[in-house]
Amino acid sequence: MLINPAKLAANANVAVVGAGVGGLSFGYFLTKLRPDVNITIIDAANRTGGWINSSTIEDHGKSPVVLEKGPRTLRGKSEGTTLIVDTLNALNKKDIVCYIEGKSEANRKFLLDRNDKLVQVPNSMGSFMKFLSSSLSKGLISGILGEPFRKPRSNSGEDESAHDLIKRRFGGEYVSNNLFSAIFHGIYAGDIKQLSAQRTLAPLLALEAKHGSLIKGAWGSNAKKGELELPKSLLRYQKSLDRNLQELSELHCRLRTLPMLGLRNGLESFPQALTIALQQNPKVRFILRNAVSQVAVAKDGNCRVSLADGNEITGLDHVRLTNTPAVIAAMMSNQQLAQELREAHSNTVVLLNFYLSDVDLLERYHSFGYLVPQSNRNDEQLLGVIFDSVIEKSFKPLNPAASLSAQRKPQRYTKFTAMVGGHYLRRDSQASLPETSQDYVDKVKTALIRHLNLSQQDLDRGHWQVTTAKDCLPHFFVNYNLWVARIKAKFNEEVGLRISLGGMAFSNGPGVPDVVMDGFEDADSLAH
Numbered sequence: 001m002l003i004n005p006a007k008l009a010a011n012a013n014v015a016v017v018g019a020g021v022g023g024l025s026f027g028y029f030l031t032k033l034r035p036d037v038n039i040t041i042i043d044a045a046n047r048t049g050g051w052i053n054s055s056t057i058e059d060h061g062k063s064p065v066v067l068e069k070g071p072r073t074l075r076g077k078s079e080g081t082t083l084i085v086d087t088l089n090a091l092n093k094k095d096i097v098c099y100i101e102g103k104s105e106a107n108r109k110f111l112l113d114r115n116d117k118l119v120q121v122p123n124s125m126g127s128f129m130k131f132l133s134s135s136l137s138k139g140l141i142s143g144i145l146g147e148p149f150r151k152p153r154s155n156s157g158e159d160e161s162a163h164d165l166i167k168r169r170f171g172g173e174y175v176s177n178n179l180f181s182a183i184f185h186g187i188y189a190g191d192i193k194q195l196s197a198q199r200t201l202a203p204l205l206a207l208e209a210k211h212g213s214l215i216k217g218a219w220g221s222n223a224k225k226g227e228l229e230l231p232k233s234l235l236r237y238q239k240s241l242d243r244n245l246q247e248l249s250e251l252h253c254r255l256r257t258l259p260m261l262g263l264r265n266g267l268e269s270f271p272q273a274l275t276i277a278l279q280q281n282p283k284v285r286f287i288l289r290n291a292v293s294q295v296a297v298a299k300d301g302n303c304r305v306s307l308a309d310g311n312e313i314t315g316l317d318h319v320r321l322t323n324t325p326a327v328i329a330a331m332m333s334n335q336q337l338a339q340e341l342r343e344a345h346s347n348t349v350v351l352l353n354f355y356l357s358d359v360d361l362l363e364r365y366h367s368f369g370y371l372v373p374q375s376n377r378n379d380e381q382l383l384g385v386i387f388d389s390v391i392e393k394s395f396k397p398l399n400p401a402a403s404l405s406a407q408r409k410p411q412r413y414t415k416f417t418a419m420v421g422g423h424y425l426r427r428d429s430q431a432s433l434p435e436t437s438q439d440y441v442d443k444v445k446t447a448l449i450r451h452l453n454l455s456q457q458d459l460d461r462g463h464w465q466v467t468t469a470k471d472c473l474p475h476f477f478v479n480y481n482l483w484v485a486r487i488k489a490k491f492n493e494e495v496g497l498r499i500s501l502g503g504m505a506f507s508n509g510p511g512v513p514d515v516v517m518d519g520f521e522d523a524d525s526l527a528h
C-alpha cells in the first residue's frame with residue numbers, strides 16, 4: 001500500500017517491473033483509471049504470469065493435460081477474488097470461472113499424523129470423533145476448553161511468533177505442532193516458530209484484543225454473519241471503475257460463501273487475459289526476457305530504469321516494483337537501503353507434478369490433499385500434496401449458462417502436486433542444494449508409498465515434472481510489519497514516492513487475491 005501517494009500528471013510515463021499477477025493487475029487497473037498514462041511492463045522471463053504457471057503436456061495423442069506449477073485455487077471470501085472474477089466478467093471471460101462447493105469432497109483436507117496415517121481435518125461430528133482418536137488431537141480438548149479463561153498478553157502491541165500465540169491461547173505446544181504448523185506449511189512453506197503472528201494471524205490477534213479470547217470472539221462473529229454490505233476496498237473499486245453496485249454486491253455475497261474458486265484450463269488464464277487486454281492497448285508496451293538491473297532517480301526528479309541488455313528507460317514519473325526484497329535490493333544504488341531490503345528472505349519450494357492416465361490412484365483419499373505438520377518426523381521434507389485430479393473433477397462452472405460447454409466426459413486419471421522444501425531447505429541449505437530432480441522424485445515416491453499406500457510400480461508408470469520455485473514465498477519473520485513500514489518510509493524519504501512497492505512481500509497477504517487487490521488500491525491512489 002502507498003503511504004502518501006503522489007498523483008500522476010497527465011500523460012505520465014510509468015514502468016512496472018515484474019509481469020507477475022501483481023504487476024499485470026497494477027498495470028491493467030491503471031489503464032482503466034487513467035487511459036492517458038503510458039505504461040511499460042518489464043519482466044526478466046520470456047512470459048508473463050510469474051509464479052502462476054499452468055503448463056501443458058500431451059497425454060499420448062489425447063487432449064493436453066494442464067500441470068499447475070504454482071497456485072491453482074482462490075479463496076472465495078478474499079475481497080480480491082471478487083475483483084478477479086469481476087475483471088474476468090469485464091473481459092468476457094466469465095465462463096472460465098469454476099468453484100468448489102462447501103460439501104464437495106475436494107473441500108476435505110487431511111493431515112499426516114506421527115505414524116504417517118492420514119487423518120481428516122474435522123468438518124462434521126463423525127470426522128471430529130475420528131480426529132479425537134488420532135495422535136494429532138493431543139492437547140486439543142483441554143486447549144479449547146481452557147482457551148476462554150486464559151488471560152491475554154499484557155504487552156499486546158509487541159509481535160511474537162505464530163507458534164507462541166497458539167501456545168499461549170491453547171496452553172501448550174501440541175495444537176501448534178500438530179495442527180497449525182501444517183497450515184503454515186500449506187500457505188507460507190514456513191516454520192510456524194519463525195513466522196510473525198501480527199503478519200499471519202492478525203484476525204486471531206484482533207479477536208483476542210477485542211474479546212479476550214479467540215473462541216469467545218469467533219462465537220460472537222459467527223452470530224453476526226450474513227451482513228450484505230460491500231467491504232470498503234470493493235466499494236472503492238466499484239466507485240473508481242464505475243461498476244454496477246448491485247451486481248458487484250451480489251457477486252461478492254455469492255463468492256464469499258464458496259470455499260475455493262479456480263479457472264478452466266488453469267489459473268494462468270487470469271494473467272493471460274490481463275496480458276491480452278494490456279497488449280491490445282496502444283499506451284502499453286511489454287519488454288520481456290530483459291531483467292531490470294537498476295532503478296534510480298535522476299537529477300531532474302524523474303526515474304530511470306536500466307535493463308540487462310544495456311538499454312535504459314528514462315523520464316519515468318513512477319516505477320512500480322513487484323519483485324522479492326532481495327531482487328529489489330540488487331536494483332538499488334543506496335547501499336543502506338539495499339542492506340535493509342536484504343533482511344527479508346524468501347522460501348524456495350520444489351514442486352513435483354505427477355500425471356498418470358486411465359487410473360485413479362487417489363480413490364481412498366478423495367480430497368484437496370494433505371499437509372504434513374512439524375510433529376511428523378518427515379525425513380523427506382515434504383510440506384504437503386495437492387490432489388489436482390480430485391479438485392478438477394469437482395469444479396463446477398460459476399455461470400450456469402456455461403455448464404453445458406464446460407461439461408466433459410468423466411475420465412479416470414491421477415494428477416497431484418507434491419511440495420517439498422520451504423523452511424527445511426533454508427535450515428540446511430548447504431546439504432540440500434546438490435540434490436538432482438531424480439533425488440526429489442525418489443524421496444517423494446518413498447513418502448507417498450508410506451503415506452498413501454501407493455505402489456512403486458504405479459508411481460514409476462506416471463509422468464513426473466520437477467520445478468524449483470526459487471525464493472517464491474516471502475519469509476514473514478517476527479516484526480515483519482515493522483520492517484515493511486520502515487522500508488516504505490525509507491523509500492518515501494529517498495525517492496519521494498516516485499517508486500512504489502507491490503507484489504507478495506508488500507501486499508496484505510501472500511495470496512493471488514491479496515496481490516491483485518494491492519495492485520488496484522495503489523493504481524487508484526496514484527490515479528486520482
Ligand SMILES: Cc1cc2nc3c(=O)[nH]c(=O)nc-3n(C[C@H](O)[C@H](O)[C@H](O)COP(=O)(O)OP(=O)(O)OC[C@H]3O[C@@H](n4cnc5c(N)ncnc54)[C@H](O)[C@@H]3O)c2cc1C
Pocket residue numbers: 017018019020021022023042043044045048049050051052069070071072073074075290291292293322323327349351469472473502503504505510511512513515
Ligand atoms: C507453490 C505456490 C503455491 C501457491 N498457491 C497459491 C494458492 O493456492 N492460492 C493463492 O491465492 N496464491 C498462491 N500462491 C501465491 C501466488 O502465487 C502469488 O500471490 C502470486 O503469484 C504473486 O504474484 P506477484 O506478481 O506478486 O509475484 P511473481 O509471480 O513472483 O512475479 C514477479 C515477476 O518479477 C519478475 N522478475 C524477477 N526479477 C526481475 C528483474 N530483475 N527484472 C524484471 N522482472 C523480474 C519475475 O520473472 C516474475 O514474473 C502460491 C505460490 C506458490 C509459490
Ligand SMILES: C=Cc1c2[nH]c(c1C)Cc1[nH]c(c(CCC(=O)O)c1C)Cc1[nH]c(c(C)c1CCC(=O)O)Cc1[nH]c(c(C)c1C=C)C2
Pocket residue numbers: 074075078109110183185186187188189259260349368369370371383384385386419473509510511512
Ligand atoms: C504444501 C505447500 C503449499 C501448498 N500451497 C501453498 C504452499 C506453500 C501456497 C499457498 N496456498 C494457499 C495460498 C494463499 C493463501 C491466501 O491467503 O489466500 C498460498 C500462498 C491457499 C491455501 N492452501 C491451503 C490453505 C489452508 C490455504 C489458505 C486458505 C484456503 O484456501 O483455505 C491448504 C493447502 N495448501 C497446500 C496443500 C497440500 C494444502 C492442504 C491440503 C499446498
